[in-house]
Amino acid sequence: MIALLMRDLRLATRAGGGFGLGLAFFLIVCTLVPFGVGPEGGTLARIAPGILWVGALLACLLSLDRIFALDWEDGSLDLLATAPLPLEGAVLVKAAAHWITTGLPLVLAAPVFGVLLHLPAAAQPWLLVSLGVGTPALSMLGAFGAAITVGLRRGGLLMSLLVLPLYVPTLIFGAEAVRRGAAGADGATPLVFLSGITLAVLATMPFAAAAALRVNLR
Amino acid sequence: MTRLSVRDLAVARGGRRVAEGIGFDLDAGQALILRGPNGIGKTTLLRTVAGLQPPVQGTVTADPDAIAYAGHADGLKSALTVAENLAFWSQVFGGPGPGAALAALDLGRLSDRPAAMLSAGQKRRLGLARLLVTGRPVWVLDEPTVSLDTASVALFAAVIRAHLGGGGSALMATHIDLALPEARVLDLGPHRAGDGGPTGPGRTRAPAGFDEAFA
Numbered sequence: 001m002i003a004l005l006m007r008d009l010r011l012a013t014r015a016g017g018g019f020g021l022g023l024a025f026f027l028i029v030c031t032l033v034p035f036g037v038g039p040e041g042g043t044l045a046r047i048a049p050g051i052l053w054v055g056a057l058l059a060c061l062l063s064l065d066r067i068f069a070l071d072w073e074d075g076s077l078d079l080l081a082t083a084p085l086p087l088e089g090a091v092l093v094k095a096a097a098h099w100i101t102t103g104l105p106l107v108l109a110a111p112v113f114g115v116l117l118h119l120p121a122a123a124q125p126w127l128l129v130s131l132g133v134g135t136p137a138l139s140m141l142g143a144f145g146a147a148i149t150v151g152l153r154r155g156g157l158l159m160s161l162l163v164l165p166l167y168v169p170t171l172i173f174g175a176e177a178v179r180r181g182a183a184g185a186d187g188a189t190p191l192v193f194l195s196g197i198t199l200a201v202l203a204t205m206p207f208a209a210a211a212a213l214r215v216n217l218r
Numbered sequence: 219m220t221r222l223s224v225r226d227l228a229v230a231r232g233g234r235r236v237a238e239g240i241g242f243d244l245d246a247g248q249a250l251i252l253r254g255p256n257g258i259g260k261t262t263l264l265r266t267v268a269g270l271q272p273p274v275q276g277t278v279t280a281d282p283d284a285i286a287y288a289g290h291a292d293g294l295k296s297a298l299t300v301a302e303n304l305a306f307w308s309q310v311f312g313g314p315g316p317g318a319a320l321a322a323l324d325l326g327r328l329s330d331r332p333a334a335m336l337s338a339g340q341k342r343r344l345g346l347a348r349l350l351v352t353g354r355p356v357w358v359l360d361e362p363t364v365s366l367d368t369a370s371v372a373l374f375a376a377v378i379r380a381h382l383g384g385g386g387s388a389l390m391a392t393h394i395d396l397a398l399p400e401a402r403v404l405d406l407g408p409h410r411a412g413d414g415g416p417t418g419p420g421r422t423r424a425p426a427g428f429d430e431a432f433a
Contacts, residue, residue: 003309007295007302014297075291079348082268082287083310218271 001085001093008097011070018066022059022102023109029055030113041118048117049127049178055113056106056131057138057167063102064142064163065149065156067094068213072150081217087210095136095143095206103135119182126181130194134174137198140205141166147209151216169197220245221284221356221387222267227276228411229262235274235411236262242404244356244387249378249398252391254406260391261289261360263406267389268358286311286354288362292345296334300325300344303333304351313353322377323347324370338365346374349381357381359390371396 012019033051037043071077080090110131111124119127145163149155173194180187220243228238236259244250252260266273267280268287294303304316320326323343328336336344342365349357357378363371375396378388382400 003306007298007306010302011295011297073291074293074295075289076293076295078265078270078287078289078291079293079307080310081270082285084283084312085310218265 001089004080004085004090004093005097008094009100012097012101018063019101020105022062023105025062026055026059026106026109026113029058030116033117044118045120045182048114048119049123049175049182051117052110052114052119052127052178053131053134053171053175056110056135057164057171059106060102060135060138060142061160061163063098064146065159067098067143067146068150069146069155072216077150077213078217081213087213088206091143091147091209091213092140092202092206095140095209098143099136099139103131103139107131107135119178122184123178123182126178126187126191130174130177130187130191133191133194133198134170137170137201138167140201141170144205144209144212147212147216150213170194173197221280222389223277223279224267225277225279227263227266227278228274229259229266229271230274231259231262237406237409238275238411240276240404240406240409244389246355246385246387247382249382249388249390249401251396251398251401251403252389252406253393253403254409258406258410260406264358264360264389264391265289280356284354285356285358286349286352287358287360288345288349289360290364292341293348294333294341294344297332299330299332300336301329303344304347307348308351311352311354313351316347316351319347319350322350322373322380324373339367339370342366343370343373346377350377355386357386357388357390359388359392361392362390363392363394363396 030051034044037047068077071080081087107128110127114124114127142163145159145166148162149159152158173190176190177187177194180190222244225241227240228235230236236257240263242250252263254260264287265271267278268285269282270287298306301316301320304319308314308316320329323346325340325343325347328340333341333344346362363374366374371394375398378396378398381388
């Protein structure tokens with residue numbers, strides 16, 4: 001499992017691996033919003049939690065189809081399926097690699113983008129924690145979507161349509177935690193719900209994704 | 219000792235039976251070559267034996283951790299070097315290190331080269347070298363000699379012979395004569411699933427269940 005994780009991380013950081021694309025996309029979304037909404041600080045501060053979460057979600061979506069599609073094309077997926085490593089484990093590791101290369105940089109960079117959007121300082125810790133808790137669920141749900149659509153030509157759009165509705169609970173509770181933080185209230189309740197969603201997703205989705213992969217490999 | 223035992227096997231591709239009534243045994247040190255025209259189901263049979271898809275009928279008896287499968291695609295990452303590709307599969311399968319495999323398929327000089335820079339034949343050789351680092355006894359090979367030149371085919375035949383000599387087994391579909399006199403040949407031609415027109419058994423037989431419909 002470590003070997004697979006290291007390989008995926010290495011592939012992501014080499015030429016053509018797409019590392020940092022999600023981060024750049026996130027940056028552009030956060031820069032575009034003030035142009036569209038206007039530079040008025042009060043408006044921006046009010047919508048910042050939602051914009052930051054939606055931006056992170058879309059940035060995450062951007063690289064999802066790479067999780068399995070590349071391994072499918074070059075035949076590695078067949079070989080992984082016959083390897084001693086259970087397919088569920090492989091799914092979990094690949095989702096983890098996706099989170100480390102896409103989700104984690106978003107979490108770490110989010111406070112900077114929060115400043116861009118006039119997010120109140122009180123909300124910054126909530127933003128960091130809620131993204132840190134929520135983005136693993138985004139990667140794992142995405143791995144499920146990628147497993148369902150693997151092998152389809154132009155499956156990326158279909159995958160987005162399948163995955164985005166599944167992101168809704170994470171988005172609701174993640175953005176709510178930040179919004180409460182910005183209002184100076186206690187955001188612990190939505191944060192607990194968010195953690196619950198992430199844990200449930202991590203517990204069930206590897207099995208669902210591995211089952212989908214097995215059907216698609218036939 | 220029988221490593222791999224196939225009994226009355228029927229395989230389907232896209233929900234339609236392609237070959238049926240297949241049976242053979244493969245012991246340590248034995249090789250079996252599948253022959254037959256395109257579309258007869260050689261690849262489907264090999265994927266079924268490798269456990270990538272379920273049989274429609276019949277049984278495949280083998281230790282699932284004994285089989286190393288090599289299909290049409292080599293499973294190489296073009297951004298990684300030759301040695302890194304092999305080292306990865308060696309770690310995943312817990313097999314021996316890449317050194318001997320590199321030497322056996324004459325890839326030593328290329329070991330630091332990114333896989334993207336290899337020719338088609340060199341990629342194929344790297345794909346076959348992967349079999350050696352899996353450390354698994356039963357090789358299931360689908361057209362292993364595609365894009366290999368004469369010298370490389372001889373190299374590959376020597377690798378197969380060494381594998382058999384070391385107590386391994388090999389099941390392969392190939393059109394090339396590998397000069398393996400000890401290998402048995404199974405012609406799939408007579409096993410083509412009955413498709414005698416619209417009333418033939420191959421056409422009218424409805425899938426037995428949900429799983430089979432997607433097999």
